[in-house]
Amino acid sequence: MMKQLLTPDYIFESSWEVCNKVGGIYTVLSTRAKTLQNTFPDRIFFIGPDVWLGKENPMFTEDPKLLEAWKEHAVKKDGLQIRVGRWNIPGTPIAILVDFTPFYKDKNDIYTQAWLDYHVDSLHAYGDYDEASMFSYAAGKVVESFYRYNLTMTDKVIYQAHEWMTGMGALYVQKHVPEIATIFTTHATTIGRSIAGNNKPLYDYLFAYNGDQMARELNVESKHSIEKQTAHFVDCFTTVSDITNNECKELLEKEADVVLMNGFEDDFVPKGEMFGKKRKYARALLLNLANKLLGTKMDDDTLIVVTSGRYEFKNKGINVYLEALNRLTREKNLTREVLAFVNVPGWVGEAREDLKQRLESDKDYDTPLEVPFITHWLNNMSHDQVLDMLKYLNMSNAADSKVKVIFVPCYLDGKDGIVNEVYYDLLIGADMSVYPSYYEPWGYTPLESIAFKVPTVTTDLAGFGLWVNSLKGHYGTLQEGVKVIHRTDYNYSEVADGIRDTITDFSKLSESEVNVIRNNAADIAEKALWKHFIRYYYEAYDIALRKAHERCKSYKQK
Structure with missing residues (x-):
């Protein structure tokens, strides 16, 4: 018989990326919010850093009436500086933004206490450690204030903290509000990312x-320490994929209690006739x-x-993508011209005036512009890994070359000065995407790609690639919509060949064969919707609530 899962009455989630779009965690939280808001209407609260102070935050709408009595108490009695409103995402959940800067003056005391309570080593902190820790601590204080003012022992409450940046707050809640069940989610270990990033x-x-030893060697001791201690002390420790769980076992010496795979919502994908129109428009724009x-x-x-994503040249496999395209230029069986984009934000300067002028003209041109690889000038044109590699590979983008590569080094937010369309409105125009990651805890980019019926190539070093393999019971194939290539520390050349061969095979397919693959891709995307993956969160809630219940029982007995 299945046991009855305990479910929370209230959920708090804190992340640096609440109302603050930085990376993949924003996608996790913002797409999942609607599913939880439907089940726990206005009983889920997202806590983020008020980093937009004094500026208009397009992701947040303040509402002075929301939680008004508590807010007044939190400001006057608890000394917190908060704004309450709605996060402008599907489901419009309540968001609490906290100004953490007042806590800097107590930083040393906070760090000393974390060492005494949980052996968190903040001595070697530098960079963003202080900023993240002060936010995290402030978020913990917000939850404590809300709980003491509004809730009682009979309320089942979850506090879920994301990434090392929120560890300090999770441990604060664990100590000061033991009635609250704590969950800590690491999306990528500090050490794993550092090892991969340092070649x-x-x-x-x-x-x-050894995680601790590597933290010293790679100079990330404090971040590793808060991450490791939080993983060990919270009620439920989670991560996002089996591949990251392996890292946690070895580097944090703690296996996840539950793997919370990253789902998404497909409400941003156009339907019916609109899909065809948008695809046609995007293709015309990219070709022009x-x-x-x-x-x-x-x-x-x-x-x-x-390909797209963060500019992590090796970790995201941008290097092997370019290598594959170079090999493709010599591929005898390639029957079509290939136009390959690298949509990765770099250290972008300004939009190219010469390109802008051509785009505004109706004329056809038969001569290339200078540096015919890039749409925007970079602040440092002579030190860029994509341009350097294209030069090293002797790629020319010459008219007679079957493969052309274009680097779009800006955020595709609709106002970059050249493309002026948002990312999704361009993705829909692609025939195929390639994400040959070396280090990828999950992998939203290939998942988003197949949601737009764009077949993708990924690797088994991405959590998403592993999930597709487990879904299919074998390595994902091009025909199924997701080609999963085996990748190791040392098989770079085989991966490049695999990508080259996959693009070549795809180029030979008939329209009807391609349509089958496109539909197969969309079928896989459907299986990753939050309505399927949310159950793992309920498992985590149950584990955490039972632990907290036991803790409170033992406190009462003392």
Whole structure:
């Protein structure tokens, strides 16, 4: 018989990315919010840093009437500086933004107490450690204030903290409000990311690395310490994929209690006739952009391939993507022209005036602009990994080359000065996407791609790739919509060949074969919707609530 899961009455979640779009965690929280808001209407509260103080935050709408009595108490009696309102995402959940700067003056006392209570080493802090820890501590104080003012022992309350940046607050709540059940989610371990980012082999040697020793070597001791101690002391420790769970076991010496896979909502994907219109528009825009930059006449038969995401050259596999495209230039069996985009925000300067002028003109051009690889000038054109590698590979973007590569080094927010469309409105125009990650705890970009029926290539070093393999019972294939390539510390060349061969195979398919693959891709995306993955959260809530219940029982007996 299945046990009855305990469910919370109130949920608090804190993250640096609440009402603050920085990376993938924003996608996790903002797409899941609607599912939880439907189940716990206005009983889920997201706590974020008030980093937009004095500026208009487009993601947040303040509401002075919301939680008014508590807010007044929190400001006057608890000395908190908070704003309460709605997060402008589907479900419009309540968001509490806290100004954490007043806590800097108590920083040393806060760190000393964290050491005495939980052995958290803040001695080697630098960079964003202080900022994150003061926010985290402030978030913990917000939850304590809300609980003491509004709730009682009979209310079942969850506090879920995301990433090392929120560890200090989770431990504060654990100590000061023991009635609240705590969950800590690491989306990527500090050490794992550092090892991968420092060109050390992560996977073959994972069993041999000592997390504490590597933290000293890579100079991330304090971040590692708060992450590790929080994982060990909270009621329920979670991560986002089996591959990251392996890291947690080895580097944090703590296995996750539950793996909370990252779902998403597909409400941003156009339906029906609108889908076809948007796809057609995006393709025309991308081809026109390329033709104006390169002085070519590529037509709609061109195979458009994309990669995107954060500018982590090795971790995101941008290097192996470029290598594969270079090999593709020599591929005898390639029957179509390939236009490949690298949509990765770099250290962008200004939009190219020469390209802008061409785009505003109706003329056709038969000569390329100078540096025909890039849409915006960079602040440092001579030190950029994408441009450096294209130069090293001797890629030319010449009219007679079957493969053209264009680097779009800006955020696709609709107002970059050249493309002027948002990311999703361009993604829909691609034929295929490639995300050959070396380090990828989950992997939203390939998941978003297949939601737009754009088949994708990923690797088994991405949590998403592993999930597809487990879903299919074998390595995902191109025909199924997600090609999963085996990747290790040392098989870079085989991965590049695998991508080259996959693009070549795709280029030979008929329209009807491609349509089958596109629909298969969308079917996989459907299986990753939050309505399927939210159950893992309920498991985590149950574990945490039972632990908190036991703790409170033992306090009463003392």
